[in-house]
Structures are given as structure tokens and as C-alpha cells.
Amino acid sequence: MSKRCAIYPGTFDPFTLGHLDIVERACRIFDEVIITIATNARKKPLFSVEERIDLIHDAVRRFPSVRAESFGGLLVDFARQKSAVAIIRGLRAISDFEFEFQMALMNRRLQKDITTVFLMPNEKYTYLNSTIVKEVAEFGGDISNFVTPEVARRLRDKFK
Ligand code: ADP
Numbered sequence: 366m367s368k369r370c371a372i373y374p375g376t377f378d379p380f381t382l383g384h385l386d387i388v389e390r391a392c393r394i395f396d397e398v399i400i401t402i403a404t405n406a407r408k409k410p411l412f413s414v415e416e417r418i419d420l421i422h423d424a425v426r427r428f429p430s431v432r433a434e435s436f437g438g439l440l441v442d443f444a445r446q447k448s449a450v451a452i453i454r455g456l457r458a459i460s461d462f463e464f465e466f467q468m469a470l471m472n473r474r475l476q477k478d479i480t481t482v483f484l485m486p487n488e489k490y491t492y493l494n495s496t497i498v499k500e501v502a503e504f505g506g507d508i509s510n511f512v513t514p515e516v517a518r519r520l521r522d523k524f525k
Contacts, residue, residue: 368396371451371482372444374436377402378410379516380421381498383490387455390484392428399447400425400433401440411499411523424513441476449479456483457491 371391377384377400384400391398400421402414412420414435421433436443444452452472454465469481498511502520509517 367448369394369451370397370399370447370449371395371453372399372401372440372447372449373453374401374403374440376408376410376495377417377421377433378408378412378495379417379498379512379520380424381490381493381495381512381516382510383455383457383486383493385424385513386486386490387453387484388425388428388431390486391453391482392430394482395451395453396430398428398431398453399449400431401443402433402435403440404435404437412519416519420513420516420519423515439475441472441479444479445476452479452481454481454483456485457493 371394373388373391375384388398388400402417404414410417418433418435425431425433440452452469454469456462456465465483472479472481493511498508499520502508502517503524505524508520512520
């Protein structure tokens with residue numbers, strides 16, 4: 366049987382333990398998971414694409430079936446290129462739902478063979494997002510419960 370590959374798209378600026386929780390869950394379902402960094406985001410990211418890929422690779426070292434890549438076009442095209450069968454998204458709260466629902470339906474219209482799979486993280490990560498982590502780090506707060514030690518170190522360097 367061919368390998369079942371899923372892509373997990375996002376900005377990951379930076380990668381958090383909430384993202385890692387979703388990756389771990391995805392690994393139990395799929396043979397291969399490609400974390401896909403969207404490079405066409407309108408927001409100006411704090412970390413470059415290369416920095417984000419390095420930080421993700423450091424965070425997922427213990428998962429040999431996971432890797433990170435960047436992509437600038439339409440997500441469903443990238444998924445097709447990789448022969449992925451699914452798009453993984455994390456659902457934290459009802460507030461995520463409307464946007465995620467729209468995007469999943471649009472992606473299904475664009476490419477009917479790719480299924481969006483929503484995974485819920487451990488409750489302790491439901492309030493966590495990259496923006497909050499950056500804000501706490503900027504003002505010198507402790508972020509060690511939210512990100513890997515390497516991400517924490519690189520965030521401290523950014524705000525020195
Ligand atoms: P965005 O797509 O808004 O840039 P991110 O790059 O932060 O968001 O996240 C990518 C994906 O990871 C999204 O599906 C998002 O819902 C999910 N995600 C982000 N933070 C968490 C978290 N703390 N727990 C679970 N899923 C999360």
C-alpha cells in the first residue's frame with residue numbers, strides 16, 4: 366500500500382508546543398507529515414522561512430516521518446504535488462471554527478480528493494498561539510511552557 370501523506374500548513378512564526386501536539390497526533394494517523402510554511406502570508410513574520418524550518422526540524426527530531434517545507438502558491442497544488450491525502454488543521458476553540466470551515470470547504474471545491482482533518486490539542490494548549498508567545502517574549506515573560514527550549518532561546522535573541 367502506498368504511504369499516506371498529510372500536510373500541516375500554517376505560518377509557524379514561531380512553532381509552539383501547541384503545533385507540536387497536533388503534529389504528534391497527526392503522526393499516529395499518517396505515514397508522513399509535511400509541515401508546510403505558507404510564504405504568501407500578508408503579515409510580516411518575525412522569523413525568516415529558513416529560521417522557521419530550522420526550528421521546526423529541531424522540534425520534530427524524534428519524529429522521522431515529519432519534515433518542514435515552504436510553499437508559496439495554492440495549498441491544494443502543493444498537496445497534489447506531494448500526493449498528500451489530507452490537510453491537517455488544529456482546532457482550539459469555537460472561534461477557530463468559522464474560518465477553518467470556510468477554508469476546508471474551499472479547498473474541497475478546489476481539489477475534491479484532499480480531506481481536511483481537524484485535530485484538537487491537549488486542553489492546556491487551547492489558548493496558545495504564536496502571536497501571544499511573541500508578545501510575552503517581547504516583554505521578557507517566561508515562555509518555557511509554550512515553546513521548545515530552542516525556540517525560547519531564538520525568541521530571546523530577537524528581543525535582546
Ligand atoms: P495561522 O494559520 O493562523 O498562521 P498557525 O500557523 O499559528 O496559524 O497555525 C497553523 C495551524 O495550527 C492552524 O490549524 C492552527 O489552528 C493550529 N494551531 C495553532 N496553534 C495551536 C494550538 N495551540 N493548538 C492547536 N492547534 C494550533
